[in-house]
Amino acid sequence: MRRALLTGIQCHVCRNNVIRSFVSVSGVTFMPLASGSVSASQIRPPPLSRNFSSQHAKPFSSKPSDNAELGVDPVPEKDISEESVKQPEKPEEHIPWYLQDEVEATTSHPLRKHQLLPPLPENPPPILNGLLEHISVALGLDDLSLLDLRKLDPPPALGANLIMIFGTARGVKHLNVSADRLCRWLRTTYKLRPDADGLLGRNELKIKLRRKARRAKLAKSAKSTLTAPDDGITTGWICVDVGTVEGGQFRKPEEEARKVGFVGFGTVVEGTRIVVQLMTEEKREEVDLEGLWRRTLEENSLENEGLPQPQAEEPPQEAGDIHKPSSGTPANISHRVSHAAPISVNYEQRRGISTGSRLYQDLQEGGFNYAPINPDGTIILTELISQSTPLTSLRSRLRSITPYEAIYHLGQDVNDKNSTTFLQKFYLKLSKVPDDLASAQRIKLICIAIMLHHPGYGKSDLFKVAQEHFISNYDVTRTQFLEILDALLSFEPDLTSDPPNLLLPAADMELALQIIDHVGLRGIDLLNSTVWMILFVGASFRAPVYPVRDLIDAPVIGNRTPVSLDMYETVNRVQTRLLKVKTAAEIQLSVDQYMRLLRVLFDHEWYSMFWEIWEEIALVGMPRVKSLYVFLFQLHAESDGWEGWKSTLLNCIPTMERENPPVYVDRELAEAIARCIAIAHPDIMDRVERNEPSLLVRLWHRCRIAIENEVASSGAQNPLTPTIS
Template identity: 35%
Template sequence: MVTSRALRATACAGCRLSILRGFYSLAGQSIRAPQACVRSSRYTRPNQQLRFSSQLVHESQTTTDGQSEIIKELLEQEEATGKNEVSAEAGVEVQESEVPWYLQSGTPNEAPKQLPQCQRLPNLPTSAPPILQPLMQQISIDLGIDDLSLLDLRKLDPPPAFGANLLMLLGTARSEKHLHVSADRLCRWLRSSYKLRPDAVGLLGRNEMKLKLKRKAKRAKLLGSANDENTDDGVRTGWVCVDVGSVEGCEEEVKTPRHENFVGFGRRTDRVRIVVQMLTEEKREEIDLEGLWSGILKRSGQAELATDGVGIEPSDGLPDKPSSPNTLDRVREGLAVKFGQVQTREMHTFARRMSKVEVPVSFDERQRVNTKATEESLLQDVRSGNYEMATNCLEQIAREGNSLQQDKCKLLVLKELRIRLEGLSREHAVEELGIQDSSEMNAFFVCFNRALSSFPGEFEADTRIWLACFARELGHREYPQSRLFALFEELESYGVKISAASYLRLLKGILRSDDGKGDYYGPSLAAAEMSSAILETMHDQGIEIIDEDILVSLQEVIAPECSGSGPPYSLSADSEETFELPSLTMSPMQYRLHTLIMTVDLPFFRDVSRMRLMDLYARHGHWKQFFEIFRMAPKQGQPQSANVYAFMFRSVAQKCNQKACMAVLRTWIPDLEAEKPAIKLEGDVGKAIEACLIISDPSLEQDALNSPDARGEWLSLWRRIKSSSGRDDPAL
């Protein structure tokens, strides 16, 4: 029985035969393999008869009769099973090919799986960009962002801050980790697939959140506050905004005409901007971006219909919530409170003429009027020079305790004081500041100090620096160099921002010579140290100190001013570079600054700056440096202007040095004529050359009149100047 059950359990006929052979071999017998050919995909066993040789018959005599019966029974059952299989398959038509089953193509068609409700994609809007469908597929299916919704903000007017033609996708992440991983993979997918540059705001890098939370837990453990009940850890945001950027719009999109009165953020463009808002479930419920933008779209649609001439009242064509009676009652009550009476008439959208109603002035309106009157009175006192009244008014405002009005009035007073002082002449400004007695207790300074605040701003700092430098320039003895540097340190301690112009004004004030102290041979060592500290602060604040204006201004302010004999500096021995003009050497500070100007790679100096330096060097006898500044243009490959040529010839002519005038004429006239664009010998250039010619040959003008046919180096140049300028010359 056991053997028969084992044979029936095996479905393959070959396996059954193998089992049978195994059992039969125990008795010393052998079974031949059946001779049958496979004609179908299933194996069918024909009716077989076992044939035993004589030798096997003799050997089988040693076996028992019970074993022979068992073997015969097994063989009969096997034959019966084979016959049943053949009879069952006889009625079925075999239409299979000769190809084995493992080489047959054609897999069973599986039914498509339906997406869950949370991963279904929203419908595409009209004229959708080509990237929108694969983007939503990537976000919802591949990244697993649930409850995806699409907001079409392309018709919003004015456009939102992201820009015009905006499409916004909103989705819910399953956790904070899923949020950041999905946003990171989305950015990588956009970069690799579409070559875009997405900007993810709020995205933490790989393992960044894990690292921050680990550090926070470690700090909390060290502080003994591991069980912190505060859910906001300062690391989790729950919100990542991925700005995909501007993509190509639909090709079939109809271009709408542009409006001239375009208002909104960004520039008008036909490209579409896509923004993906990824939030956790709690953050999405808290912020409710769908409700916010839906309300904005609703109001924008109503405004568009109203502009087209459609009434604002809700109709069947415009889905809107009807106004409830309670809402109308609240509107009527608000209007009744505003106008002081109860109106029982219904609300209408049509314009009508209303009777004039006297509206009572509110407390805020009266206070606004009083504030404006106070400001006008305060400014009038300052303009008229009544500083005592202005000071009393400021004190009265301070006692009232209105800090906003007080700060505003102080700024107005400071501005008006500066305007008034700048409009006065030097003599009147001296009287206004009380410089004769050098006192700070006069009415102007009292009013100015009363208008200062406890924590100065940028405008107040600039005004204080301006007043201190202006008083020092006028000779006020209460404003020495140390006072200006103390003011700089005070403002620096407040951390107030100081403009570059105020810094330059401070440098000039500190390096300036004190009036009434005789000859000035340059700034002292203390002044140089103060100036270095200010320059270092300017550099730390990002102000460019190697600048054209700063270098020229510093060179002007450190120049010595001597009424009698100059400082004991020697004369320059190189007469060729100075064109026979005696050139004095510079002071060490001036020479270092001039070397910095000539060696540092700066943009080409303007004509005004170069002429300022040339005028400074000519007045102090530094002719070597004078011509170095003049040669700056040829050295840098720039054309020399006519104004600089005229200034150079005029400066040399003022020295009345015959050799110098002849040398500069022979050297620079050919260069002047070779300039491109060409410089004509007329105007200021012609007058300056004429001055040099008269110094070179005092009888040149008389010779040109007396001898029209005379020829000479200077006569030909003289006639060319006269012909270029168009002036009548009897010698021509």
């Protein structure tokens, strides 16, 4: 349409105005071309020489000139008429395009930014510049970066005076070929002996690729898939240790190096060690080795700057003394500790004092009646963060203690920064790191507190801090996004309320959807199995339920709680839409994610969809291993209400041996199958006593024999012995 519009307009000025009208919409200014006169008789196409050579102006520019506006000639009409009278018109000579002056390109090629060489560090070794140029130009590796680890104290495991280079290969073959050529170039040019970990030789790579293709072809003909996750070829990571080269070593001041009376072992390292990390793009993003070393450098530089350190805690007192609590008074959370999320407990032996009753009494008087107390009455407050503790290990430190201690160390609320020793040291370290790292660590702290169900840390606080992080244009990683999403969609059901509160509040879901919208604009992949699974579980009931029309006096049947039919249908519609999204986006779930999905469907009594998902596991080519069958039968053995699908469940038993690999009935499976048979057929014992010639009785005897065989070998008690005569 635009081509027909422009060709239909024969007047050059009209065509010019049409182009300006389109361009002005996008915010780009079109520079007007000056002509000799504005009269209609003298209008003619402007010569190309004035446009490119004399004015040197760009046809399209993001900023208008000082005296040019859209559709306005910068020269007044009087000056134009006087100039036309004084100077007679001379026909300007036409200059062809190949004789015109070239205009410098304003934008570089988009691929050029991936091939930029990183700046050299201070006092580089002589080989470094040539090595970077060879890696970029001759080998064709992209996104080169360099980390100077020479000042790292203590030095890394690869050695002191270390310089690490990172490069991205374009594929597995390019990775192996580049590493092989780099080693050959170092041997021939600099007479070095590089060591490449993970490098396959030229013939070895060809042979393994050929064998892999042959196995894939055989598997395709047999209608199966290759299930080996690591074939030794597609690791995507080769570490080339160039070795120690001359020059560039980091030397400390002589007065620090020459210490009187120092006795040690080994020799002083002379020279610089260079290591080249070659990875594919996917492996580099997954491992994030560069980010790990950068954070180590930042923490090490802060520790070696001589900044003021927090005051050390008082030494442990002798037995009989009393530990004095800190001056702050965190919120009373005794009524919420029972709902804390399960955290791995450190079972190492701890030493305490034997004055538990006095301690507990003093803490109650001071408002510390929620402090963690061991069964023997001792109070232990583990030190979570010290002078040498990096901020990145915060999560592991909080998970190494009990929920009681973790909630205590987190203080009163999100604004509390000094009520506990942990918070004092944490925020002191936070003030010395870059702003983006400080914001990310604060988000992680709030996420941990929310997952522990700390009453002083709310989801609105997390959303506010995350919003400040986004507005500051800090980086948002996939891991950070998933942590925020998990925290916002975390929910502990309340079965004691009337009616029971089993569904996530709509306000929490709205906050999570706003976070998803924002990170989607940042380019983070949202259509993946992890995000989909979090949303599906977040929109579902958090306990086994069954629908009823009238909730008044509705009983609890087994472990299932009654919910209103309207709410049940609303949740079912949301789940149906999410399942359609999964099918349309072809989202592939893992075995653990399939188990979570099956449990949610079973808890909602959606048995038809439950068995569709069970069949889908086989249709997508995923082997249904023993753990899936154990989960299937144990799930049905936990509750009843599925008796209408008992034939479908029992038909899964003959299909186990037809799986690839086959699944055989052992003691664990036999016990779960026997419990399911007892629920589906309560008269099974009468049938066994009558010795009926039925398939069900033969299956019961098969389970009994499998259990007895393992009991005889292990010496345990047969769980079916008291019930079978």
